[in-house]
Amino acid sequence: MKKTSSETLLGYLYVGPTLSGYLLFVLGPLIAAILLSFTHYDMMSPPRLIGFSNYARLFSDARLAVVYKNTALFAVMAVVLTVGIGTLLGIALNKRLPGFLKYILRTAYFFPVLVGMIYAAMVWKFLFNRDLGVVNYYLHFFNLPPIPWLTSTAWAIWSVILVYGWKNVGFTMLTTLAGLQNISEELYEAARIDGAKSHAVLFRIIIPLLSPVILFNMTITMINTLQEFDSIVALTNGGPGDASRTVVMYIYDKAFRSFDMGYASAIAVTLFVVISIFTVLQLWAGRRWVHHS
Amino acid sequence: MKMVASSNTVAPSPHEVAVTTNKRHPFWEWIGTVLVILAAFPMVAPFAWMLTTSLKSGPHAFDMPPSWLPTEWHFQNFLSLFQSKVPFATFLVNSLEVAIAVTAAQLLTCSMAGYAFAHLRFRHAKAIFGLLLTSLMMPIQVTVIPTFLIMSGLNLIDTHWAIILPLVTNAFGVFLMRQFFLTLPRELIEAARIDGASQFKIFWKVALPLAKPALASLGIITFTNTWNSYFLPLVFLNSWEKMTVPLGMFALSNVYGSGNVSVIMAAVGVAVCPVLIFFLVAQRQIISGMVGSAVKG
Numbered sequence: 001m002k003k004t005s006s007e008t009l010l011g012y013l014y015v016g017p018t019l020s021g022y023l024l025f026v027l028g029p030l031i032a033a034i035l036l037s038f039t040h041y042d043m044m045s046p047p048r049l050i051g052f053s054n055y056a057r058l059f060s061d062a063r064l065a066v067v068y069k070n071t072a073l074f075a076v077m078a079v080v081l082t083v084g085i086g087t088l089l090g091i092a093l094n095k096r097l098p099g100f101l102k103y104i105l106r107t108a109y110f111f112p113v114l115v116g117m118i119y120a121a122m123v124w125k126f127l128f129n130r131d132l133g134v135v136n137y138y139l140h141f142f143n144l145p146p147i148p149w150l151t152s153t154a155w156a157i158w159s160v161i162l163v164y165g166w167k168n169v170g171f172t173m174l175t176t177l178a179g180l181q182n183i184s185e186e187l188y189e190a191a192r193i194d195g196a197k198s199h200a201v202l203f204r205i206i207i208p209l210l211s212p213v214i215l216f217n218m219t220i221t222m223i224n225t226l227q228e229f230d231s232i233v234a235l236t237n238g239g240p241g242d243a244s245r246t247v248v249m250y251i252y253d254k255a256f257r258s259f260d261m262g263y264a265s266a267i268a269v270t271l272f273v274v275i276s277i278f279t280v281l282q283l284w285a286g287r288r289w290v291h292h293s
Numbered sequence: 294m295k296m297v298a299s300s301n302t303v304a305p306s307p308h309e310v311a312v313t314t315n316k317r318h319p320f321w322e323w324i325g326t327v328l329v330i331l332a333a334f335p336m337v338a339p340f341a342w343m344l345t346t347s348l349k350s351g352p353h354a355f356d357m358p359p360s361w362l363p364t365e366w367h368f369q370n371f372l373s374l375f376q377s378k379v380p381f382a383t384f385l386v387n388s389l390e391v392a393i394a395v396t397a398a399q400l401l402t403c404s405m406a407g408y409a410f411a412h413l414r415f416r417h418a419k420a421i422f423g424l425l426l427t428s429l430m431m432p433i434q435v436t437v438i439p440t441f442l443i444m445s446g447l448n449l450i451d452t453h454w455a456i457i458l459p460l461v462t463n464a465f466g467v468f469l470m471r472q473f474f475l476t477l478p479r480e481l482i483e484a485a486r487i488d489g490a491s492q493f494k495i496f497w498k499v500a501l502p503l504a505k506p507a508l509a510s511l512g513i514i515t516f517t518n519t520w521n522s523y524f525l526p527l528v529f530l531n532s533w534e535k536m537t538v539p540l541g542m543f544a545l546s547n548v549y550g551s552g553n554v555s556v557i558m559a560a561v562g563v564a565v566c567p568v569l570i571f572f573l574v575a576q577r578q579i580i581s582g583m584v585g586s587a588v589k590g
Contacts, residue, residue: 011415018406021462026428032439092325108333114568116521118539119561123339132355178584227432230523248434255438268435279430
């Protein structure tokens with residue numbers, strides 16, 4: 001009996017630093033943000049309670065609709081690009097390639113994951129330059145007209161999506177490779193001996209058995225894209241106009257440029273709700289569809 | 294090899310079966326391999342461009358066609374990072390200071406908490422662990438406004454404390470360390486206890502030394518993330534003397550415009566170096582740390 005209580009004390013002692021960090025910098029601020037969202041606060045005068053005014057304002061804010069639309073497009077396309085291509089890459093690299101070639105390819109795809117997004121975006125900003133950039137040089141080489149990658153309302157968000165996919169596809173590739181390692185070789189052999197075609201092996205064996213990894217990658221990518229900030233700031237700074245601005249950039253602008261802390265908190269709360277809904281949905285989808293061997 | 298030619302009337306002979314199973318590269322697999330090799334070029338190209346550009350003298354930076362191998366060796370760009378008014382050396386020292394502090398703190402807090410969740414029985418352990426994991430989905434932009442108010446209340450705006458304190462612990466790290474400590478057999482801990490070792494001694498002298506690979510993974514990932522971090526420094530730091538490399542260099546690149554692209558690429562090259570070194574030295578630790586959570590979790 002005494003031992004249990006001393007172990008409890010010890011447990012709390014060990015978890016203490018982490019738990020207090022969590023309470024001070026995650027849970028506490030979350031609650032504070034919810035409270036702030038019911039106030040008007042400009043950091044000059046103390047917060048003033050204004051009820052649901054900030055939330056009413058959300059519905060009449062035309063810019064908010066635009067940034068949410070951009071965020072949704074960004075998140076969906078980034079998931080399609082990163083998880084789609086990354087999963088295929090993982091499957092393609094899981095074959096019997098010469099060891100050296102495999103290592104080189106894996107390294108090439110994975111290295112950008114580790115490089116800071118702000119640096120990657122600084123490089124891409126020059127590559128995407130309309131008149132002097134390398135990308136348009138090669139387009140011209142194939143007799144294609146120059147594309148204003150970062151400066152046109154039509155292209156800006158797609159450029160950001162491309163850079164995000166370029167940087168993160170290697171993570172999906174790697175988790176896919178690791179997931180494939182858990183599928184036993186005998187399963188492929190058995191399928192082939194039974195006369196299964198390659199595409200049947202892909203759709204009936206590989207993809208179902210990979211489904212936990214695919215769902216994990218989708219969840220991670222979704223959560224990450226909904227908070228992506230660095231690449232957009234560095235590439236387009238949200239522009240032109242609001243063409244590539246996302247919710248998190250809008251929160252930052254409202255809070256730290258306009259010092260409209262109450263309203264910024266209300267937007268932050270909506271983002272938190274959206275992410276929570278997606279997380280719950282994905283957990284639920286995981287229970288329903290994911291194949292557990 | 295197992296044979297399964299049962300009801301099929303035109304069952305292939307064993308010889309034919311062996312041939313088809315050994316034929317491991319059908320046409321579309323070859324296409325896939327070629328595509329994977331071709332697509333690797335755009336993955337590497339930005340780094341090649343960064344390197345060649347950082348070694349060019351200013352006027353040649355935008356020469357076309359682009360060169361993918363260095364055409365000149367103009368190391369002056371790297372020197373001018375440190376010689377001119379640009380406080381690049383200060384940025385580097387600041388980044389190093391913050392990244393080392395955060396990494397050291399997380400190694401300690403995450404391994405303590407991870408050990409407790411894996412091997413200590415205490416009340417509400419499961420609930421606390423679940424609660425911690427919710428922070429994995431919490432956007433930093435949701436919590437940053439109140440955090441900013443806390444820091445300004447403590448007079449810590451424009452100090453490194455403001456970006457170190459929120460990162461003193463990390464749910465991902467706790468999860469990673471817990472997963473590792475779960476692989477240590479309970480008997481090992483019990484044996485040490487029977488030998489009369491105190492709980493603290495078991496953690497510090499038995500469990501932690503065995504956790505070196507996991508600590509290396511966590512340490513490298515945390516260092517890299519902090520080294521690359523842009524958002525927190527953007528919110529909390531505003532004087533040049535306090536800025537970290539990502540914040541300072543990006544601000545400077547906007548001030549300079551594209552006139553100094555070679556110098557900017559030299560700076561990016563220097564900033565990417567530590568990550569490259571980690572990658573070459575400890576690729577396995579990085580991968581196991583990042584992937585372990587995906588596959589086991």
